[in-house]
Amino acid sequence: MLKSKTFVKKTRSGGVLKIVREHYLRDDIWCGSEVCTECKDDSPVLQRDAFIQSRLCTYPHYLIPDTNVVLHQIDILEDPVMRNVVILQTVLQEVRHRSAPVYKRIKDAIHEKEKHFYTFTNEHHRETFVEREQGESANDRNDRAIRVAALWYNQHLRKAPCAGELRVVLLTNDQANKEKATEDGLLAYRCEEYIKSLIGNPELVDRLALTSNEQNEITGGRVLFPEHLPLSRIQTGIKNGTFLQGTFRANRDNYLEATVFVHGEGEDGTEVLLQGLQNLNRAVHQDIVAVELFPRERWAAPSAAVLEDDHANDEDAEEEEAEKLESPALETSMLKPTGRVVGIIKRNWRPFCGMLTQSQIKEATRHLFTPADRHIPRIRIETRQASALVGHRIIVAIDGWPRNSRYPNGHFVRNLGGAGDKETETEVLLLEHDVPHQPFSKAVLSFLPRMPWAITEEDLKVRADLRHLCVCSVDPPGCTDIDDALHCRELDNGNLEVGVHIADVSHFIRPGNALDQEAANRGTTVYLCGKRIDMVPELLSSDLCSLRSNVDRLAFSCVWEMNRNAEIIRTHFTKSVINSKASLTYAEAQMRIDDATMNDDITNSLRGLNALAKILKGRRIEKGALTLSSPEVRFHMDSETHDPIDLQTKELKDTNSMVEEFMLLANISVAQKIYEEFSECALLRKHPAPPLSNYDILVKAAKSRDLEIHTDSAKALADSLNAAVLGGFPYFNTLLRILATRCMMQAIYFCSGMDSDFRHYGLASPIYTHFTSPIRRYSDIIVHRLLAVAINADGTYPDLMDKHKQSTLCNNLNYRHKMAQYAQRASVAFHTQLFFKNKGILNEEGFILFVRKNAIIILIAKFGLEGTVFFKNKGKPGPKLSFDSEGPSLTVEDQHTFHMFDKVKVTVTLDASNIQHQKIRMALVEPVIAGVSVAWPEPAAKKPKLDR
Amino acid sequence: MASVQISEAEKVYIMHGVRDDLRVDGRGCEDYRHMEIETDVVSNTDGSAKVRMGHTDVLVGIKAELRRPRPNVPDEGYLEFFVDCSANATPEFEGRGGEELGVELSNTLYKVFNSHRSLDLRSLCVCPGEHCWVLYVDVLLLQCDGNLFDAMSIAIKAALFNTRIPKVRVLEDEEGGKEIELSDDPYDCLRLRVDNIPCIVTLCKVGHRHVVDATLQEKACSAASLLVAVTPRGAVTCVRKLGAGSLDPDSIFEMTETGKRVGKALHAPLMELLQKDESLGKKRQKVGFLA
């Protein structure tokens, strides 16, 4: 029963409370080695043949890394070469306290069977537990605990009859610890030492993190930065108001400037301006920092200059820094609270994608790395394969930023491939947007249904058989993951029966298994140009769940009885079996509806749906739903090279909105039902109303054309948007709607038990959720499960009913959705660049979308492409500009005044001068302003296909 | 107060015995009963002690908390006493039954112990006017068999001896803001000097004589008793008459003298015991209630 033999008490003072906890020591903790005969371990993790070829250790050995080695050299430990490692509990606990991401990574490594990582619970082992001694610091105690455990392993393994030469090797970078270990008769090496001794894997050396010992060698003793204050001082300072805590946001365009966003009470926060490397003091984008405000007389105004940190050589650029900082603006109104970073509260470093700038010295092993994200400073890394890495996209992790180094130090992690390659670039944007895109693991795939799969008798017994209904699906062309299908038929009483049938994904994905966890983590399918990163394996997304025509498929159906006025008389939810009669595209469906000669069941069904949808839409708009617009483009891909050959803006047909209308209706009906049933844990989606100030630009813009936009309610906004039409300028309304879209807030998922405001502003619905796309959104799977419980079609499980767990899930889903959107945009941008790469210089007509102080932003409707025309260039004296923020308008050289929505002509080219940041450049052609606009280029010999 | 009822004959027997310096349990008039003292019995207190004297059982726990010093003595910490007369001792104490006695006992203890003469209260001050240590001395009465005060005072002294207050530092920043920082080292702690802490000797007037450490039966024969607090050097810090009867000045003088003598003799073996216990360190077997 009780296996504990002795116990020691551990006291720990938190505040002034004396907390006493028991600490049991055990005799039944095994060493985990195959050679051991003493321990009764059923499945030992550590191999008998633990052989990594090393010049230092020519015998089989197990590695025991100390805490700092795990924390800093996790990239090395993750390498498949590193096997048979003992992770002590002491180390694991320390890592857990100090870095959550590393903790997760080391745990993943431990779980991986092939790595043979073993966790030894030394703190509870009777022979390896050590008590803190008088005058010993907590760190020293832990170091001692690690040594004692290593020593125990050595002695323990020696007892094994066939251990042979098996030894344990302690990896530590702490000189004192190493010495003590050697005194104790242990084999101890510094991590660098050991890695460099590996015979088979010289490339690992590059991935070593630079640790403090080596930094000193790199840049002499010169201290460039002020010291960071210890955390205790920072906390005291924050408490008494001398320091402010905030998120550090580097300026993309000026590496000497940043702001710190200080979270204030409630909504408002303040921004503190930081200027100069000394004051930025080694903070990196997204770090949580403590800042100290300067007295008012030292406040400065943000400089408008664009400064790129582009020194060819890395050493000591700081003498020039001073002059680069512009003299402070004299207008006091421009001055902003200014300060300096005094300490870092939390680093938010992640691995960064980017490219190597090779050192000019040929044999140098230290090079600068330029991250793709321009918020991030350049990073110094050490590598011997620089020449191989030039021109490639690589990943680098930051290890630290000592006071005497101009740049942070980092190490090489991975090579992604040649820059500009479609694959590499896609990989980069997936990584930069944290989109999980690895192939599904074996564990995940093991939960897929066995093929051949067929609907069983049992399935039929518990499901409504709707195979006789004339169901069809309408989707964009080329869609393989069909989530939804519809039907409509007349009932005997003259009413209409409308059904929305959604793929029954939750039938295949059972709660809690690896497949479910993976889907929950991915959160959403990500659609990039020419590539789709599935949330669920393809077998489900494109086959078993996809509601393709003429096969029996499981569905979750929402069926309404409606009268001809589209008023719902009855709502019914059921799990069902359907057999779609046709998979149509929007265009095909539209053709059927429009073609009076067609009179088959499908067409009639479509017509019925279309008629109802129009009524529903009318009613929705009546209530104040917004119709917004964003310029969406599609690429026509070359079927073989997958290069974009043409692009076109998405065209909206009646049938698009028909499908949309019923999806909305289904979502709302389901939202009501699950909220009714589970008021505490319904997963819903809300769209908060934007603060009125968001609309300023929209109101101003309309005013410049003598139109008024009312923003006091969604309905007023919708109405005034509808009324805002200019004769002879059909695109004007769309432009306004594009602007309105930019004023909106993000819609988010939330758990009903954690929030009180449910409204969906854009759809003008008091409650809303996502039910209709379970193949590509995880939220819908949860909603399916909730609904299934509500109609007694399935059982609950604990996490489904736990509002805190669900809230955590919602946060992840919101994050994934946001990142997926960004990734999508980045992908479109990249493909747009690819497209223009081959086009040479184009002349296009566009509209001014925004007017800025020194630039105008132009939208080319045809491509849905936005670009900026700058009137000031780096280093050159610009033309005379005068900006009127009320208009808003910009007058250039007193010759021409630009207003919003003005039509202009521009040239469009791809600027590939910076391979990492290729961009579309626009230059003004018309109106002609001397010295500003450019001449029409020579008409291209080959007319672009596009002009057809 | 917990009491027993005894017959006249018993009373006479007891009183005659006392007259002859031979008490019912065989002790002389100035003898204490067998005493068991153990310190550090409750691990989540800063100091604790358990004393058993015959069937009288007392458990003392001391917890130190950081508070604001009292305005009239901004550079001193202070002690708070609470005596819990629990129903475990006798059913009479159930509910609020023990409250009155508890208040009486704790007030007396406060008067005896909370003085800078018995304890260096200044050492309890962390930051004058802002933070000081308050020692909450909680006495738990588990069994009453007379002579509560003596048992309590010994237990309190032992518990104070055992008390270890975590070391704190006051950090001051440029602005004058103060922050308390706890020492990271669990061995780094403040001990109290218990040299001057008095012990209480209660003398019970039985017939013409007085006895030390009276049992409940003896107490029933007595009309009044005298409480004398004596420091190790023999100084009397507090004298108090207890009980319903009256005492003539001569016997008060006599009883005080006895108190001084007995009290002084009590301290030495107590300190010796405590120090011996301490020197055993972690090797000491903790017994508590298990034996």
Added chain:
Amino acid sequence: MAGLELLSDQGYRLDGRKASELRKVQARMGVFGQADGSAYMEQGNTKALAVVYGPHEVRGSRSKSLHDRAVINCQYSMATFSTAERKRRPHGDRKSSEMSLHLKQTFEAAVLTQLYPRSQIDIYVKILQSDGGNYSACVNAATLALVDAGIPMRDYVCACTAGFAEGTALADLCHAEETGGGTALSLALLPRSQSIALVQMDARLHQDHLDTLMEAAMEACKGLSKVLDSVVRQHLQEVSVLSRD
């Protein structure tokens, strides 16, 4: 600091126990001479004293007395120094009153009260040090005190808590585990008949988990009953040796 990891991947809890293991249990009967029955109980760092008086005449108003059985009177209190943060008063607060009531209900189910009509049995329990599972320590101590007092019972009453972490049921929670999130269930069991004298759970728990949790708590109670039984037997042996002399 990150939250506590209640159960490590290797299956060890904060204090080094495995999921189903109890804390170290130590107990002694007859700690006090004056009371009719007394016992001291340690479950890890939770320490409780129980004292039994009676059966005796009903104290106070006679109206409380029952003509067909004995009245069980319980008082639960905690030493002011028993918790990490000092308590201001030992009893009389809502929680102790509730605890007293629970104890009363538990022992009414176990003591053969019908043997003592119109009388009263007092059970007083005191927590000396609190580290989770106060209720169970009290019940176990009171059982031993009742045995010491020679009051007939149907069976030992054994109580234990169980909680839930990472989908595994944990037996006999310590304070850190009780407050570290998740649900705690207290259960008092009459092991021989396997009937439950009291069960209490305050937090939410999904129905699917209830069975495992109850199962774990019952297993723990059975484990405890073995310990209690051996304590009683050992005590009897000691007493009989003494009385033979």
